[in-house]
Amino acid sequence: MVGGEVNPYPIQLLVNYWEMRPSVMGARLDALLRRGVAHIATFVPWQAVESDISHTLTRFLLAAAERKMTLSLILTPEVGIHYPYSGLPKDIVMKPENLAQHSQKGPVTVSLPPNCFGLPSLLSPEFNKRYSSFLSRMDSLLADFKRTHGKSLQNIQVVLSGSFWKYYRSARESTGNPFGGLAGDYSGGMALEFRQRVDYFYSQPEFSDPNPAAASRWKTRAMENVNYRWFHQQSESVFRHRSYQMVRRKAVSAGVREIELFTPEADPALSYNHFLQTVSGGLGDFHRLSALVDESAAFSTMGAGGPAAPFLRWSSLGGFRSLCDAEKQFLILKSLLVMGGLGGGIYLEEEEWFALSASFRARAEAFARAIAHGELAIRTRALYLTPHLWSGSAPLWRELFSRLGPEARLLSALDLLERDREAGLLIVDPAFILTREAVQKLSAWARSGRTVVLPRSTLYTELARAELELLVASSKRMDIDLGVRYRVHELGDGKLIVHELPGGISNSQEELAAWQTFLTALLSLAEIEGYCKVSDSRLAVIPMERKGRELGIFVMNGTRRAVSGDVVFGGKVVVSDLAVAISATSQGLAPASGPGSASPSSVPSNRFSLDVPPCGFLPLAVNGLSLASEENRERLAAAQLAQATRESVTAAAQAELPGFGQGTGAIGDLWN
Amino acid sequence: MELTYDWNCFQSMFYPKRRAPASAANANAGSEAAAPVFLVVEEERILSVFGEGEDFSSWIGAGYPQMAAEITHRELILFERKDVDRWMSGALALPHFHDQVEFLRQNAAPKVLSRGRLRKGGRTLLLRQGLEMPVYRHFILEAIQGWWAKVLPSSYGILIRLEGALPGTYVKDVLVVIRRGRVDSFCEPDFTILGRERSRQPEDVVRYLSEKHLVPVQGLFLPAELWQRWIEAENPWREVALAVRTDRAKLVPFRWSLVTLAATRGFLGI
Numbered sequence: 001m002v003g004g005e006v007n008p009y010p011i012q013l014l015v016n017y018w019e020m021r022p023s024v025m026g027a028r029l030d031a032l033l034r035r036g037v038a039h040i041a042t043f044v045p046w047q048a049v050e051s052d053i054s055h056t057l058t059r060f061l062l063a064a065a066e067r068k069m070t071l072s073l074i075l076t077p078e079v080g081i082h083y084p085y086s087g088l089p090k091d092i093v094m095k096p097e098n099l100a101q102h103s104q105k106g107p108v109t110v111s112l113p114p115n116c117f118g119l120p121s122l123l124s125p126e127f128n129k130r131y132s133s134f135l136s137r138m139d140s141l142l143a144d145f146k147r148t149h150g151k152s153l154q155n156i157q158v159v160l161s162g163s164f165w166k167y168y169r170s171a172r173e174s175t176g177n178p179f180g181g182l183a184g185d186y187s188g189g190m191a192l193e194f195r196q197r198v199d200y201f202y203s204q205p206e207f208s209d210p211n212p213a214a215a216s217r218w219k220t221r222a223m224e225n226v227n228y229r230w231f232h233q234q235s236e237s238v239f240r241h242r243s244y245q246m247v248r249r250k251a252v253s254a255g256v257r258e259i260e261l262f263t264p265e266a267d268p269a270l271s272y273n274h275f276l277q278t279v280s281g282g283l284g285d286f287h288r289l290s291a292l293v294d295e296s297a298a299f300s301t302m303g304a305g306g307p308a309a310p311f312l313r314w315s316s317l318g319g320f321r322s323l324c325d326a327e328k329q330f331l332i333l334k335s336l337l338v339m340g341g342l343g344g345g346i347y348l349e350e351e352e353w354f355a356l357s358a359s360f361r362a363r364a365e366a367f368a369r370a371i372a373h374g375e376l377a378i379r380t381r382a383l384y385l386t387p388h389l390w391s392g393s394a395p396l397w398r399e400l401f402s403r404l405g406p407e408a409r410l411l412s413a414l415d416l417l418e419r420d421r422e423a424g425l426l427i428v429d430p431a432f433i434l435t436r437e438a439v440q441k442l443s444a445w446a447r448s449g450r451t452v453v454l455p456r457s458t459l460y461t462e463l464a465r466a467e468l469e470l471l472v473a474s475s476k477r478m479d480i481d482l483g484v485r486y487r488v489h490e491l492g493d494g495k496l497i498v499h500e501l502p503g504g505i506s507n508s509q510e511e512l513a514a515w516q517t518f519l520t521a522l523l524s525l526a527e528i529e530g531y532c533k534v535s536d537s538r539l540a541v542i543p544m545e546r547k548g549r550e551l552g553i554f555v556m557n558g559t560r561r562a563v564s565g566d567v568v569f570g571g572k573v574v575v576s577d578l579a580v581a582i583s584a585t586s587q588g589l590a591p592a593s594g595p596g597s598a599s600p601s602s603v604p605s606n607r608f609s610l611d612v613p614p615c616g617f618l619p620l621a622v623n624g625l626s627l628a629s630e631e632n633r634e635r636l637a638a639a640q641l642a643q644a645t646r647e648s649v650t651a652a653a654q655a656e657l658p659g660f661g662q663g664t665g666a667i668g669d670l671w672n
Numbered sequence: 673m674e675l676t677y678d679w680n681c682f683q684s685m686f687y688p689k690r691r692a693p694a695s696a697a698n699a700n701a702g703s704e705a706a707a708p709v710f711l712v713v714e715e716e717r718i719l720s721v722f723g724e725g726e727d728f729s730s731w732i733g734a735g736y737p738q739m740a741a742e743i744t745h746r747e748l749i750l751f752e753r754k755d756v757d758r759w760m761s762g763a764l765a766l767p768h769f770h771d772q773v774e775f776l777r778q779n780a781a782p783k784v785l786s787r788g789r790l791r792k793g794g795r796t797l798l799l800r801q802g803l804e805m806p807v808y809r810h811f812i813l814e815a816i817q818g819w820w821a822k823v824l825p826s827s828y829g830i831l832i833r834l835e836g837a838l839p840g841t842y843v844k845d846v847l848v849v850i851r852r853g854r855v856d857s858f859c860e861p862d863f864t865i866l867g868r869e870r871s872r873q874p875e876d877v878v879r880y881l882s883e884k885h886l887v888p889v890q891g892l893f894l895p896a897e898l899w900q901r902w903i904e905a906e907n908p909w910r911e912v913a914l915a916v917r918t919d920r921a922k923l924v925p926f927r928w929s930l931v932t933l934a935a936t937r938g939f940l941g942i
Contacts, residue, residue, distance in 0.1 A: 019675065023864050084677055084768075109760060113679035113769035116760070172753060175712075175719045176733045272720035275756055276710040278773050279780045280722070280749075281808045287727040316680060322689055559727070 010345035045087025065152035143250035229388035244304035258303030265318025284319025341378035447492030483514025536565035578619035821853030910938030
């Protein structure tokens with residue numbers, strides 16, 4: 001995970017307080033407590049708060065506090081809430097001037113009950129005014145609650161999500177590759193805001209170098225796509241910061257958590273699918289929903305106060321409801337593993353959860369507990385830096401994602417890099433604007449034993465270009481041309497790779513092949529290799545790291561038929577049942593680790609045959625795998641430590657020794 | 673809080689969960705007719721595809737003639753992307769999801785590539801316009817939105833109370849308000865004000881709802897398993913008429929005219 005923390009509640013049940021009658025609220029919470037649920041989550045529909053004359057929310061908070069239940073209040077407007085217009089005020093949604101438009105100039109519709117509607121623009125002045133008032137009201141409500149009920153507020157966590165930004169996509173562009181097209185709000189009201197922010201951004205001195213006229217090259221029509229991406233990412237960041245500040249004015253002691261919430265059933269990629277299911281009376285599309293879980297796990301978002309953990313929500317309003325139990329269980333377990341493994345989790349409706357079999361719930365809860373205790377986590381091995389998270393990325397990202405799955409993550413904030421302790425490779429998108437500060441941050445990241453891949457694009461400022469030239473001038477280099485021309489430079493303990501863009505290739509297949517070869521070389525240079533391979537393409541693997549640096553893999557069969565296949569490892573290993581190992585750990589028994597502790601029938605081998613049932617998961621504990629990545633990680637940690645020591649020594653020297661400055665050179669030069 | 677459009681409650685009653693169909697392979701083997709495959713296309717390119725029992729997502733981006741040539745055992749039903757966008761935009765003006773679904777079903781005019789016309793090796797593909805979509809509708813909604821609308825009052829409510837619980841549902845009471853033959857609102861009514869005893873009395877709850885919503889309300893009280901049987905029955909109105917006659921289902925207030933309508937539909941199919 002990228003800077004994430006372990007989430008204590010990977011499975012959270014949603015209880016819609018506004019659907020409960022005050023007279024049965026207590027009884028309903030008591031029933032949950034009897035079933036062992038002490039933490040619940042609820043959306044707070046904006047419209048429900050504005051029209052809450054009977055103070056239902058306060059009563060709900062009180063009822064939860066009386067029972068010492070912990071509570072997550074999800075405040076930001078979200079899609080798929082069981083409230084008309086998903087809880088948004090009707091008068092805002094009904095005004096065409098408030099509505100968002102996707103890049104193809106159409107409304108962004110959400111096709112979920114209780115009614116389909118067009119999403120409003122989060123940049124619309126009227127929306128923002130009302131939204132600020134809603135947040136202030138919530139802030140006051142929580143402050144009042146604190147005044148009257150003191151410590152009970154500690155059990156309440158305010159949750160701010162990423163809201164609608166990721167849904168501002170055209171259904172047409174999202175059908176093949178869900179995040180393949182340009183995302184963002186292209187409504188009329190946004191255009192003025194766009195111009196103003198672009199002018200402001202490029203008025204920074206760095207863009208006017210070497211002369212003020214140079215700034216105009218950044219604002220040309222050719223730069224429009226780049227600028228739109230930057231603008232949409234920046235708008236999202238501003239929105240998050242504003243929301244974060246507003247809910248912390250009075251009720252500062254309420255914990256605020258930022259998350260990125262995905263509701264696959266409401267995703268534009270499924271809009272046409274919904275239409276087809278509606279007119280045909282068909283069931284949900286299990287395969288598309290499953291694919292969206294994979295896609296959603298790739299994003300690493302930054303909130304105002306730190307990284308926003310990814311969460312995924314299955315509602316009872318869309319196609320998920322009509323799936324059979326086996327398919328639901330598959331999706332729940334898959335999303336729990338990928339989202340939970342990255343520090344997030346899943347939200348489920350209370351009724352949906354308890355309608356599942358007790359044995360499945362026990363199994364899922366065991367994995368959730370392991371995730372919550374940090375015994376299972378997905379390790380991020382490669383990163384891709386993009387100017388806008390939700391807009392289509394270059395083929396290099398698609399290729400990276402297809403090879404590493406949830407171990408490759410997409411990010412747009414350089415701040416997230418500083419928190420990363422795991423990834424060994426970072427690829428920068430050709431549409432990313434590179435300033436001097438960005439180049440410095442990237443090179444500092446690379447120096448600590450990592451590999452940074454930069455494109456040779458026109459999107460460098462003059463200062464950034466000079467910085468890069470300075471970096472590479474003193475380093476050893478190697479020129480390679482395998483379809484994509486690139487140059488490898490040594491940088492401290494790490495590597496810096498600068499590549500050309502394969503513009504001369506006319507055939508898209510050839511271009512794709514060139515990128516594939518290039519990526520193979522990059523992964524090899526960064527010493528990233530897969531843990532195992534499966535012989536049947538219908539099977540997929542989620543690799544998770546266990547406490548004690550061992551490996552756990554989940555072999556998934558996302559089809560409706562049993563699949564037999566082999567799992568092939570790089571060396572001889574012993575595999576055992578991961579579920580048993582986890583339950584042994586949780587009961588305080590000695591974990592079954594190491595070849596000696598494997599069951600008598602386990603024989604070290606590099607190939608294992610498996611029969612995976614339809615919509616099934618096989619959790620395997622893998623022992624004895626000599627993780628090359630483990631050695632890499634130790635080397636990385638040592639390099640990071642060395643880098644940190646070097647920086648602190650330099651900082652101390654600058655502070656203490658008069659005359660010791662930037663021009664003095666490296667410490668090594670000083671002594672030699 | 674009583675929601676005006678309580679979809680969870682409405683769908684648990686009127687959009688029952690269906691069983692997943694047999695896989696396409698079974699259908700192919702001749703055990704039953706294969707379900708059609710639905711496509712949203714732009715010119716010839718497939719944008720979205722949905723077919724029960726099989727994953728067709730690998731066809732996205734390909735041309736539908738290739739798909740038709742390859743998949744000869746299932747009919748292809750095509751919708752043009754521009755039309756779909758237009759219909760979906762048109763549905764946004766309607767107040768709730770049920771109306772929007774009905775709007776889409778009424779307006780969606782697909783083209784069909786019929787089974788039997790397609791052979792591997794590529795003969796000319798023939799498109800047929802204007803297909804009546806084989807859509808499931810709940811028998812009560814089907815009736816009240818049909819010609820019954822002409823004989824029933826312009827505004828009224830239907831309260832359905834199920835005794836016992838249906839598997840996978842928790843709702844026992846649903847009030848559907850109909851205006852001019854269309855579903856106007858639906859909710860799980862709140863009887864807190866009546867008290868525990870009175871809220872169990874069918875006459876009291878019906879009177880209370882009539883006064884609250886200012887429309888005549890017809891109550892239907894029955895066991896949950898009977899409701900489930902009606903849903904699965906081939907001729908549900910016949911079952912309704914028989915259940916009312918044998919007192920397994922109770923109409924409050926009892927109206928001969930309604931029983932006659934149900935019996936006519938059940939026994940004569942009108």
